[in-house]
Each structure stands twice: as structure tokens, then as C-alpha cells.
Amino acid sequence: MIEVEGLTVSYGAGRRTVLALAGVSLSVAEGELVAVVGPSGCGKSTLLFTLDGLIPPTQGVVRIGGQMVQGVRRDVALILQDAGLLPWKTVLANAELGLRIQGRRGDVREVLEELGLAGFERRYPGELSEGMRRRVGIARALALNPKVFLMDEPMANLDSITRQRIQDLILKLWQGFHFTGVLVTHDIEEAVFLGQRIFVFSPRPGRLVEVVENPEVGTSKYRDSAQFLARVRHLRQVLVESGT
Amino acid sequence: MKRVVHYLVAALVVFLLWELVSVSLLAVRGRVILPGPVATIREGIQHVSELSSAFGASALRFSIALSIAFFLGLPAGLVLGFERGLYQVFSPLIYLTYPIPPVALLVFLYLAFGVGEAVKIVVVTCALFFQVLVAAQGAARGIPRTYVTAVRSAGASRWQLYRHVVVPATLPAVLTAARVSVGLGITMLYVVETKLGLVGGPKTGLGRFIEYYTFRAELSLAGVVGLSLLGLMFYALLELLERWLCRWKHLGGPGAP
Ligand SMILES: Nc1ncnc2c1ncn2[C@@H]1O[C@H](COP(=O)(O)OP(=O)(O)OP(=O)(O)O)[C@@H](O)[C@H]1O
Ligand SMILES: [Mg+2]
Numbered sequence: 001m002i003e004v005e006g007l008t009v010s011y012g013a014g015r016r017t018v019l020a021l022a023g024v025s026l027s028v029a030e031g032e033l034v035a036v037v038g039p040s041g042c043g044k045s046t047l048l049f050t051l052d053g054l055i056p057p058t059q060g061v062v063r064i065g066g067q068m069v070q071g072v073r074r075d076v077a078l079i080l081q082d083a084g085l086l087p088w089k090t091v092l093a094n095a096e097l098g099l100r101i102q103g104r105r106g107d108v109r110e111v112l113e114e115l116g117l118a119g120f121e122r123r124y125p126g127e128l129s130e131g132m133r134r135r136v137g138i139a140r141a142l143a144l145n146p147k148v149f150l151m152d153e154p155m156a157n158l159d160s161i162t163r164q165r166i167q168d169l170i171l172k173l174w175q176g177f178h179f180t181g182v183l184v185t186h187d188i189e190e191a192v193f194l195g196q197r198i199f200v201f202s203p204r205p206g207r208l209v210e211v212v213e214n215p216e217v218g219t220s221k222y223r224d225s226a227q228f229l230a231r232v233r234h235l236r237q238v239l240v241e242s243g244t
Numbered sequence: 245m246k247r248v249v250h251y252l253v254a255a256l257v258v259f260l261l262w263e264l265v266s267v268s269l270l271a272v273r274g275r276v277i278l279p280g281p282v283a284t285i286r287e288g289i290q291h292v293s294e295l296s297s298a299f300g301a302s303a304l305r306f307s308i309a310l311s312i313a314f315f316l317g318l319p320a321g322l323v324l325g326f327e328r329g330l331y332q333v334f335s336p337l338i339y340l341t342y343p344i345p346p347v348a349l350l351v352f353l354y355l356a357f358g359v360g361e362a363v364k365i366v367v368v369t370c371a372l373f374f375q376v377l378v379a380a381q382g383a384a385r386g387i388p389r390t391y392v393t394a395v396r397s398a399g400a401s402r403w404q405l406y407r408h409v410v411v412p413a414t415l416p417a418v419l420t421a422a423r424v425s426v427g428l429g430i431t432m433l434y435v436v437e438t439k440l441g442l443v444g445g446p447k448t449g450l451g452r453f454i455e456y457y458t459f460r461a462e463l464s465l466a467g468v469v470g471l472s473l474l475g476l477m478f479y480a481l482l483e484l485l486e487r488w489l490c491r492w493k494h495l496g497g498p499g500a501p
Pocket of ligand 1: 012020039040041042044045047081204
């Protein structure tokens, strides 16, 4: 579904050029859920922006569904690192934003209900808890019914209870909607809980240094299994060895 | 309602201070220098129709000037602030012309627009236009990237970007700037209604009223009160507009002002 070949992305020009990604090649199968981990500033958000067509590759190619990515696509949705809600729009208007921009009809109320946001439709983001704001961000992307779901640290800076709840939510949504998902995270356990394969990136400029296979994702009570703990330990080991 | 009470209390305080100054001046100088509020209001009521038509003329001029300043200054400022390339080209031009007070160019404006109604409105419009323009430009430059990314990610066109992000994000700052500029606008209005009013053109407005009755101090002061009410009216109007259009800025909670 997603194919990335020799992707290099740099920001700025001239002497102030910042190389964010250097020669990344990877692919994600249709319906697969993968995690991307790496240190801060290694280009994880940049990778998602490129997959979403928001910034063009400096070198290399990105293909989704066999087509070169040139500009944003309707079947790809991105959840921004901080949810990216517009504070002047209500919860409902924020959730509907993508649909409205694309001139599509659709009912987001069902999605809001699914995410436990029923009754808050007329509130503004400034009136919500951080966890609720993240869920509105998820609702906005989900409402587009995308084939590809790009998630940029949707659980960062949340308390562990809320974090776990949203992790469970994402797993449930993935099992229900069968989208192809790329989840960027800082959190090792989260990567193991949600990534069928885990892509480990080096510090900036980001390179793919290791791929950890983790096929047990989605099996019942995976989080409590010995297998899970072993995988977490293994991933931690990989991160240490790769110097990240 | 609470705000109305606040304004009434403030008006009362102003009147008391005014009376105090008026009485002390009388005591020190032995004659009436500044008429008191009661005498002023009495005179004002006696000439209420003349006063209110002057108020109406000034209010109309000010509304027209403010509307033009908004309709030209807001889009221009937003585009200049948001579109990187344009900003680099036009910002020196704006910062060079921005500090020129339009009254300094009065003679040229007078030659260009004649002595009638137009030039009065042009001067006030210029003053307000630059305030709106600069505020809009600054606010548009400061829009957080993530809002733009969020909307672009959904495939927004340039127009949708302005509609969903640029305009709502900058509106509070622009309306506040406009509100703060009301004082400047009223000053300009006063200037053109007096200095130019003598040269020719329609002899209307509060400035003209104040000047015409210079030697009837109570009446002249009634005109000044009218001018301050005019300013207050537009100030309150812009504040109401801001509260109504930017509700999201005025939510409760610990961070609320
Ligand atoms: N617009 C930009 N202009 C210049 N440099 C940028 C820009 N955006 C990002 N960078 C740089 O590119 C590098 C990668 O940034 P990116 O946001 O992709 O990292 P990240 O892995 O998502 O980090 P984090 O985990 O902190 O979110 C960083 O070093 C950053 O400083
Ligand atoms: Mg990031």
C-alpha cells in the first residue's frame, strides 16, 4: 500500500539546509499497522508529512496504492502531533472540517459517539481535556474514512490511563475499519502494542536502522503476555545498540 | 448588564472630577474657566437638535471611514502577512508610509479630493486603514503552523485556508487593534471637521460644532461630551463585535481574564 524508496527530505536552502531524512526505504502492506520509533528530531513527523503529500521529497519516491504521491490525497488522513484542532471551531465543526473541505457529506456524530465525545459537540477545544482533544483529532481523521491512517504521536503527553484507553481505541478502530496505519511514537511499549512491524530510526538525519517483527499485535490480552514483555525488552535492546 | 452599570459609575466619576476641577478653577481664578457638567448638560439639552445632527454627521463619517478601512485593510493585511513573498516585497513600503500622519499631507489631500465631504472621510480612513492593515499583517504572520497543516492535510484550497484559518485566527487581534484606534480616528475626525470645515464644504459635525461655539463655553463643551460619546459608541460596538465573533476567546476556566 505504501512504498518509500530512497526518501531524502531536507528543509530550507543554502547554508541553512537541515537534512531531516536520509535515504529511507520501507513499505507497508495493505491493512498493516506499523509503528515508527526514533529519537526526537529524527524526522518522524517529516516522514508522515511526506506520506501525506504535504511536503515533496527532496529525493526518492513515495507511492501509495501504486501511485506517486503528489499533493494531498483524499484517502490518506493525518492526525497531527498536537491534534491540530482549530480553537475557533466547536468539537463538531472540527470533526467535520475534513469532510467540509473536501465537499463531502457525512455524519460525524456517529464517530463522535464512538469516541466518547457525544454531548460535547458544541464545546470549543479550549474547554476540553487534553485526552478529549486528541480524540477529536482522531474523529476528524476517522470521519474521512481513509484507506491510510497516519498518526503522529496521538498519545504523547497523556497520563498513562488515558494513553492506554486511546491505544485500545486505535487498536479497535484498526480491527474494525481495516485501514493501513502508520503510528509514530516515542513510547516503546506503545510501539510493541500497536506495531505489527516496528521501524527504528536513527538520530537526525533519520535513517531506517532496524525493523522489528511483532506479528502478535491485536491478539487478546497481548499487553499482559510474556511475549509482549520479551518484545519490549528486545526493542529496548535494539534502540540501545543502534545508538538512539 | 453589569458592564452598563460599570459605564454609568465611570460616567458619574468623570462628572464628579469635572465638577471638582471646574469649582477649583473658579475659586483660584475668580471667574468661570471651565463650565461644570450641570451647566454643560443644560446647554446641550437646549440645543439638542443641533447637537444631535452634528453627532449624526460625525457618526456617519466615522462609520464610513471605519468600514472602508476594514474592507480594504483587512484583506490586504492578511494577504501581505500570510503570503511570504508578498510580505518581503511590500513590508518596507508599509513601514515607510505607516508613520506618516495623514494630517501632515492635508494640503495635498485637499488639492486631490477638494474641500467637500470626501477629503474628511479620506483622512480618517487613512488613519484607521493603516492600523487595521498592520494589525492584520502581524497577526497573519503569527498564525501557528499546525493550524495551516491541519487544513492543508484535508486538501484545502487557498481560499479555504483563508476562510477556515487565516481570517478566524487573526480576527481577535484585528478587532482589538481597530478598537484601540478609535481614539486616533476621533482625533483625525475632529481635525478635519474644524480646520477644513472653515475652508469650505458642508459645515456639519461635532468638530465644527465645538469650534463654532468656542465663545459659548458650555455649548462647546457639550460638543466635546458628544465627541467622547461618539468614541465610546464605536469602542463598545467593536468590543461587542469581538465578543460575538470570537466567542472561543472568551471561555471560562482558570486562564480566563
Ligand atoms: N519547517 C522546518 N524548517 C527547518 N527545519 C525543520 C522544519 N521542520 C522540522 N525541521 C527539522 O527537521 C528535523 C526533523 O523534524 P521532525 O519534526 O520530523 O522530527 P520528529 O522526529 O517528528 O521529532 P519529535 O519526536 O520531536 O516530534 C528536526 O531536526 C527539525 O529541527
Ligand atoms: Mg514529530
